[in-house]
Amino acid sequence: MADSEVLHAEHHLEYPYSRSTGPIIGAFLTGLRDGIFLGATGSDGRIIVPPTEYDPITSDDVGELVPVGPGGVIESWAWVSHPLRKHPLQKPFAWALVKLDGADTAMLHAVDAPGPEALATGTRVTARFRPAAERIGSMADLEAFVVEGGAS
Amino acid sequence: MADETTDSGPVTTLATPIRLDFEFTPGVAQSRFLRGLERGEFFGQRCPKCGKVYVPSRGTCPTDGVATTEDVKLGNSGTVTTYCVVNVPFAGQSIEIPYICAQILLDGANLSFMGLIQEIPTDQIRMGMRVEAVWVDQSELTPSLASVRYFRPNGEPDADYETYKEYL
Numbered sequence: 477m478a479d480s481e482v483l484h485a486e487h488h489l490e491y492p493y494s495r496s497t498g499p500i501i502g503a504f505l506t507g508l509r510d511g512i513f514l515g516a517t518g519s520d521g522r523i524i525v526p527p528t529e530y531d532p533i534t535s536d537d538v539g540e541l542v543p544v545g546p547g548g549v550i551e552s553w554a555w556v557s558h559p560l561r562k563h564p565l566q567k568p569f570a571w572a573l574v575k576l577d578g579a580d581t582a583m584l585h586a587v588d589a590p591g592p593e594a595l596a597t598g599t600r601v602t603a604r605f606r607p608a609a610e611r612i613g614s615m616a617d618l619e620a621f622v623v624e625g626g627a628s
Numbered sequence: 629m630a631d632e633t634t635d636s637g638p639v640t641t642l643a644t645p646i647r648l649d650f651e652f653t654p655g656v657a658q659s660r661f662l663r664g665l666e667r668g669e670f671f672g673q674r675c676p677k678c679g680k681v682y683v684p685s686r687g688t689c690p691t692d693g694v695a696t697t698e699d700v701k702l703g704n705s706g707t708v709t710t711y712c713v714v715n716v717p718f719a720g721q722s723i724e725i726p727y728i729c730a731q732i733l734l735d736g737a738n739l740s741f742m743g744l745i746q747e748i749p750t751d752q753i754r755m756g757m758r759v760e761a762v763w764v765d766q767s768e769l770t771p772s773l774a775s776v777r778y779f780r781p782n783g784e785p786d787a788d789y790e791t792y793k794e795y796l
Contacts, residue, residue, distance in 0.1 A: 483659045483771055487650040495642045505639040613639035 500527050503541055508617040511605045513545040515579050522580035545576035546603040547624055552582075555592040565620060570595055574621055588620035600624040657687030660699060662771035668763045670702040672737050680738035703735030706779070707787040708757040709795045713750045726750045732759060732779055733795050740795050747780035756792065758784035 497505055500516060504527050507514040516527030517539035524538065525545075531538050553572035559565060564586045572595070573582035588604065589595050601621035611617040654662060657673055661684035664671035673685030673696035680689065681700050689696055711730035714723075728745035730753065745753060746762075760782035769775045 481659060481663065482653060482656055483662055484651065484653045487652040488647065489650070490645055490647040493644045493646060495644050497640055497642050501642075502639045505642065509639060614642065 498529055500529050500538060500541075503527070505613040505615075505617075507541075507543070508605070508615065509611045509613040511608065511611070511617075512543050513576055513579075513603070514541045515544045515576070515581075516541055518580075523578060524581050525576055525579040525583050542578070544578035548574040548576035548579070548601055548621070550587070550595060550597055550599045550601060551575050552597060553587065553595055555595070564616065569620065572601070572621065574601055585615075585618060586620040588622050589626070594623055594626060655687060657685040657696065659771075661685060664701075665773065665775040666769050666771040668766070668769055668775065670704070670734055670737075670761070672700045672702050672734075672739075674698040674700050681736060682739045683734060683737045683741060700736060702737050705758060705760040705782050705784070706732040706734040706737070706740075707792050708745070708753065708755060708759055709733050709740050709792045710755060711745070711753050713753065728753045730759070730779070731795075733792050738795070743776065744778040745780065746778040754786070756786040756789060758782050758787060 504514050513525060514527060515523040515525035518524050519531045519534045519536065519539070523542060523544060524532070527538060527541060529538070530536065551573040553570045555568065555570050556563065557568050559567065559569060563569070565588055568591070570587040570589060570592070571584060572587045573584055574587075575582040587595065587601055600623070602624045604619050604622050605611065606617055606619050653659075660673075661671050670683060672681040672683030673687070674681045675689035675692055675694065675696050676698065677692040677694055678689060680691070681702070682689070682696060683702060685696050687696060688694065709731045711728055713726055713728055715726045717725055723744065728748070728750055730743055730745050731740040732743045733740040743759075743761075745759060758781065759779040761779055762777045763769065764775055764777055
């Protein structure tokens with residue numbers, strides 16, 4: 477039998493899970509849908525973004541949810557030269573830890589920048605949300621961060 | 629998540645599908661079996677040492693550990709060795725319940741495989757029943773078990789227990 481007669485086929489296995497968000501993550505995602513970031517107030521007064529369900533020190537419920545951002549500072553980053561299909565951007569981009577203005581913790585998301593030379597630890601970025609009509613209450617509602625005042 | 633785009637209430641659920649993408653190849657031996665299905669025929673392979681015919685063949689004899697190189701065309705009929713009547717609905721079910729799932733030993737084969745039995749009330753299925761494959765229309769044949777619509781009784785008298793007792 478010639479090799480060409482050996483069959484090939486694509487095979488896709490998919491599990492359509494849906495998760496309950498709970499009140500805190502749910503509020504954070506609702507905020508993203510509305511185009512704002514919400515952080516949780518910890519027992520030590522720190523603002524935790526994204527909010528945790530429970531206080532990381534006392535394990536009690538976290539305190540008040542407060543708006544933060546939309547600007548922030550890159551704390552750490554890595555350039556992705558060859559994005560994978562499931563990545564948020566289908567062109568080279570950076571994964572970055574961004575500490576939003578008013579927050580005391582950094583969150584991970586994509587930064588849409590023209591190239592790695594445009595980024596550094598300490599670079600100021602701001603959120604680029606999807607158009608309001610396309611936002612569904614998902615992390616992907618935040619399309620990417622972009623360098624503040626820069627072209628991308 | 630369509631309800632959340634129109635509803636301005638708080639977000640309570642999050643779709644988190646998990647998807648795995650495979651490039652599947654059945655290999656040489658099973659490709660022959662599948663090509664046979666595309667022609668409306670069952671093909672197995674014989675072990676050169678013990679003489680057993682496997683369907684579908686994986687290309688080797690699991691007993692003797694040697695390659696199975698001789699292709700053997702099998703009959704369109706076979707014998708029900710054992711069966712199960714499915715009464716329980718489950719997600720993704722494509723066949724109306726109740727239905728019969730049976731192990732079928734094709735004529736000329738030494739290995740049974742699972743098939744759907746139709747055209748018979750579920751309480752009349754029995755071990756030893758002789759059945760035949762019903763294929764999809766010629767134009768719809770593909771290299772897939774979907775080419776076999778189901779098996780149905782072929783009208784022959786039941787097979788003698790001695791002929792299939794080794795395959796239970």
